[in-house]
Structures are given as C-alpha cells and as structure tokens.
Amino acid sequence: MELEAHGAPADTMAASPVVFQRTHHLDLLWTFVRTDFKTRYHGTIGGFLWALVKPFAMFVVLLWVFSFLFDADGQYRLRLIIGLFLFDFFAESTKAGITSLHAKGYLVSKARFPSWIAVVSSLANAVITLGIFVVAITVFRTATAGAAPAVSLALFLFYLLMFLLIVTGFSLAASVVFLRYRDLNQVWEVVVQAGFFVAPVVYPLDIIPERYHAFLYAWPPTAVIEFSRSVLIAEAIPSGRAHLLLAVEALAALALGIAVFRRYAPTAAERL
Amino acid sequence: MAVVEARDLVKRFRVPAVRRDTVREHALDLFRRRPAETFTVLDGISFAVQCGETIGIMGRNGSGKSTLLKILSGIYQPDRGQVITRAPLTPILELGVGWNPELDAVDNVCLLGVVMGMSLAEVRAATDDILAFAALERFANMKLRHFSSGMAARLAYSVAFTAVRDVLVLDEVFAVGDAGFKARCEQRYRDLRAAGHTVILVSHDPRIISTYCPRALLLENGRVVADGPGADVASTYLAMLT
Numbered sequence: 001m002e003l004e005a006h007g008a009p010a011d012t013m014a015a016s017p018v019v020f021q022r023t024h025h026l027d028l029l030w031t032f033v034r035t036d037f038k039t040r041y042h043g044t045i046g047g048f049l050w051a052l053v054k055p056f057a058m059f060v061v062l063l064w065v066f067s068f069l070f071d072a073d074g075q076y077r078l079r080l081i082i083g084l085f086l087f088d089f090f091a092e093s094t095k096a097g098i099t100s101l102h103a104k105g106y107l108v109s110k111a112r113f114p115s116w117i118a119v120v121s122s123l124a125n126a127v128i129t130l131g132i133f134v135v136a137i138t139v140f141r142t143a144t145a146g147a148a149p150a151v152s153l154a155l156f157l158f159y160l161l162m163f164l165l166i167v168t169g170f171s172l173a174a175s176v177v178f179l180r181y182r183d184l185n186q187v188w189e190v191v192v193q194a195g196f197f198v199a200p201v202v203y204p205l206d207i208i209p210e211r212y213h214a215f216l217y218a219w220p221p222t223a224v225i226e227f228s229r230s231v232l233i234a235e236a237i238p239s240g241r242a243h244l245l246l247a248v249e250a251l252a253a254l255a256l257g258i259a260v261f262r263r264y265a266p267t268a269a270e271r272l
Numbered sequence: 273m274a275v276v277e278a279r280d281l282v283k284r285f286r287v288p289a290v291r292r293d294t295v296r297e298h299a300l301d302l303f304r305r306r307p308a309e310t311f312t313v314l315d316g317i318s319f320a321v322q323c324g325e326t327i328g329i330m331g332r333n334g335s336g337k338s339t340l341l342k343i344l345s346g347i348y349q350p351d352r353g354q355v356i357t358r359a360p361l362t363p364i365l366e367l368g369v370g371w372n373p374e375l376d377a378v379d380n381v382c383l384l385g386v387v388m389g390m391s392l393a394e395v396r397a398a399t400d401d402i403l404a405f406a407a408l409e410r411f412a413n414m415k416l417r418h419f420s421s422g423m424a425a426r427l428a429y430s431v432a433f434t435a436v437r438d439v440l441v442l443d444e445v446f447a448v449g450d451a452g453f454k455a456r457c458e459q460r461y462r463d464l465r466a467a468g469h470t471v472i473l474v475s476h477d478p479r480i481i482s483t484y485c486p487r488a489l490l491l492e493n494g495r496v497v498a499d500g501p502g503a504d505v506a507s508t509y510l511a512m513l514t
Binding site: 024027028030031032035038039042106107108109110111112113180181182183184187266267269270 | 285293294295296298342345346347348349361363365371372374375379382383384386387388389391392
C-alpha cells in the first residue's frame with residue numbers, strides 16, 4: 001500500500017498530502033478562516049461583529065448618500081449600489097487571493113498540507129461582505145418594490161456563484177504566479193482601478209456603442225453586474241445564451257486556475 | 273516493510289547572479305541574459321526506512337540534510353527520483369515551524385495542529401497537554417510575537433510530538449530549550465519509539481545519533497557516504513570534521 005509517491009516526474013499534486021485525510025480539509029479551512037478573522041479584527045471595537053456590521057453600514061451609507069444625489073432616479077441609485085458592491089467584492093477578493101499563499105508562507109515552507117485551502121480561505125472576508133450585501137439588497141428590494149420573484153433571486157445567486165468561481169480560479173493561479181513576480185499585486189491594483197471604468201458600475205452600458213459590448217463583457221464583473229441588475233431591478237431575464245457564456249467563462253477560469261496552481265504549487269515552498 | 277523509500281533523489285538549485293522577482297524587472301531585462309549557477313544539493317540519494325525503525329542523518333552544514341528532510345516531507349520536490357511513503361508523516365523542520373505572531377499561543381497551537389493533520393477536536397482536547405509539555409501554560413493567551421525563539425520552538429516541538437501519526441521527521445530536536453525541556457523531549461522520543469513509531473532524525477550531535485539511532489546515514493556533498501550503526505556513523509562524522 002502506497003499512501004503517497006512524490007517526485008519527478010510524478011505529478012505530486014495529484015496525490016493527497018501525507019498527513020492529511022479529506023475529512024480534515026473542512027477543519028483546516030475553518031481554522032484558516034477563524035484565525036485570519038481574529039488577526040484582521042483583533043483590537044477593533046466589536047471584533048468579529050465588525051465583519052458583519054461594516055458591509056451593512058456601507059450599504060446604509062451609500063443608500064442614504066445616493067438618496068440625496070439621485071433623488072429623482074431611484075433605479076439608478078440601486079443600480080449604482082449593486083455595481084459598487086459587486087465590483088468591490090471582485091477587487092477585494094482578487095487582491096486577497098493574489099497574496100494568499102505568500103501570506104501563509106510561514107506554514108507552506110515548514111509543513112505539507114493542501115495549500116489550495118489557504119487560497120480559498122483568503123476569500124472568506126469578501127464572501128461574508130457579499131453575503132451581507134445580498135441580505136441587505138433583498139430586504140431593501142422587498143421593502144421598496146415588493147418581493148423579487150423567486151426565479152430572479154435564484155438567478156442572482158447563480159451569478160454570484162459564477163463570480164465566485166471566476167475569483168477562485170484567478171486567485172489560485174495568481175497566488176502561485178505572485179511568488180515569481182512579487183509586484184503582481186501592485187500591477188493588479190492598477191488593472192482593477194482601470195477595470196472599475198471598464199465595468200458599467202457608474203454608467204449605463206447603453207451609452208457605449210453596442211459593437212463594443214463584447215469587449216466590455218470580456219471583463220468578468222461586467223456580465224455579473226449587468227445580469228444582477230437585470231433580474232433584481234428590471235425583472236428581465238437575460239438570454240439562455242448569455243447564461244451559458246457566463247457559466248463557460250466561470251468554469252474555464254476555474255479550470256485554468258486549478259491547472260496553473262497544480263503546475264506551480266509543488267515548488268511554492270522553494271520560492272518563499 | 274519500508275514505510276519511507278527514497279529512490280535516487282537529485283535536487284539542484286539554480287541561483288541566478290541577479291535575482292529578478294518582479295514584473296518590472298522581467299520587463300526591463302527581457303532580452304538580457306541571466307547568468308546563473310546551479311548547485312547540486314542532493315546527488316542520487318537512495319535509502320529505505322523500515323516500519324518502527326529510527327534512522328539518524330548526519331552531515332556537515334550544506335551537505336543536504338535539510339533539503340533531504342523537506343523532500344521526504346513533500347515540501348520540496350526532487351528534480352529526479354521518487355519518495356514513496358506508506359504511512360502518514362509528521363515533519364518538524366529547522367528548529368521550529370511557522371507561527372502567526374499576531375495570534376496567541378492557543379490559536380497558534382490550533383493552527384499548527386490542524387496543519388499537521390490533527391482534527392480540531394483532537395487539538396482542542398490536547399491543547400492543555402501541549403502547553404504543559406512546553407511549560408508555557410502561563411503564556412497561553414500571550415501573542416507569539418512576545419515569545420522568545422526558545423519558547424516558540426518548545427511550543428512547536430510540543431505540538432509536533434502530539435500530532436505525530438506514524439513517521440516523525442525531526443530536525444535538531446534536542447538542540448532546543450533548557451535541560452528540563454530536553455529531558456522531556458528525550459523521554460517523549462523514547463515513548464514514541466517504544467510505541468513503534470518510525471523516526472527520521474537529523475542531528476549534528478554524535479551523542480544523540482549514537483544513543484538513539486541504531487542506524488544512521490552520513491551525507492557529504494549530497495551523497496550518502498556512510499550507512500551503518502549510529503555509533504559508527506557518528507565516529508566517521510567526527511573523524512571527517514577533524
């Protein structure tokens with residue numbers, strides 16, 4: 001019985017780590033998430049609660065401010081809030097994902113464990129913020145315009161799931177590439193800043209000539225933001241082809257991320 | 273039956289004259305040659321460790337001991353050859369393990385224990401014993417950044433001794449802590465051996481190798497130059513140094 005064989009040219013990532021059973025993966029994920037939160041929110045008023053209060057407070061503040069600025073156009077106000085929260089999720093989660101493996105370098109270089117869990121756990125803070133936003137926007141939508149149809153909510157959650165797959169794929173790949181290019185996070189910050197204006201966060205997509213829409217949709221946040229607005233505000237369901245393209249994009253991003261991670265993660269400890 | 277087998281392990285490190293670690297550096301030096309020197313750290317290492325056996329590894333600094341342990345533990349990958357492991361393996365390397373300095377001792381024990389393969393329930397149940405073994409009960413809620421290196425190392429070994437499954441890989445374990453801690457380590461080590469655990473032990477100390485290792489390897493320039501009883505290998509090592 002061979003518990004594990006590793007070495008060149010064998011594919012070491014195909015084998016499970018020596019000390020690990022699959023049942024431990026959840027324990028490891030939970031421990032990373034819990035200790036990351038403890039480190040992040042230690043010393044803050046409210047501690048862990050801050051992670052829950054912050055996105056909700058942000059939602060209320062944005063709603064209040066935009067109520068003054070865009071009093072006449074309630075839809076634009078909601079469209080803007082949806083765009084801002086979804087783009088913020090993309091920016092925060094990808095930034096955390098890029099440096100996730102490096103941040104756990106003190107463990108990666110000393111022990112063998114499924115390092116992809118370190119990458120996935122780094123997305124927890126952004127996912128919790130997104131979860132609070134989903135609750136807030138759903139409650140607000142129900143209070144102001146009546147409950148959204150179940151199919152709209154289901155599709156909204158589907159878009160968020162696809163978004164999460166894209167972000168996970170990116171983070172897996174970027175976390176190992178970052179070990180070779182240590183300024184990748186700074187380059188990515190510039191890309192994200194520029195990308196804020198590529199995605200239709202503050203402007204309606206209609207003001208851009210339609211022949212350019214395909215390019216804008218190549219930027220992942222665009223489709224998720226536009227589709228979410230469509231089902232939550234206009235209650236219009238995008239076409240089946242649009243859904244298929246989003247799903248293909250998400251699965252391709254995840255597959256590519258896994259492939260890059262499997263290729264470079266075995267040598268991660270040597271680059272720390 | 274061999275629980276760990278190293279087959280013809282080769283490991284080389286390529287060290288460039290000028291490191292390029294950023295996108296900017298790669299872009300600026302895109303067409304510039306990168307002179308680099310290649311060091312062969314392990315050069316065809318083969319051996320097998322039987323179930324319940326304790327094997328010592330000796331060698332001068334730079335002989336490849338730490339790289340070999342990291343490859344056996346799956347932290348580094350060999351450029352050639354293969355490691356076969358038939359039992360779970362718990363490594364503790366380079367005088368300690370990684371800590372999060374912003375977390376207290378209890379949270380770090382939890383983090384490290386789970387990383388080493390324990391379940392959360394097992395770690396929680398063993399936390400008091402782990403702190404007691406390291407004689408750090410009073411510092412349970414102190415952040416690791418306030419610990420001395422010796423205290424941190426004691427805690428690391430204490431976790432590893434608790435987390436050990438079948439095979440324990442130790443790097444200079446008996447070089448840590450005061451006389452009391454060393455005595456507890458040696459006792460725990462004897463208990464593990466008596467319980468049938470397999471141990472791979474790196475040490476520069478001929479006494480440790482002679483006392484605890486019925487068999488030892490001597491590494492020199494990435495090769496096994498001696499494989500025999502611990503006392504004989506320790507003597508060869510001492511002769512090599514003089």
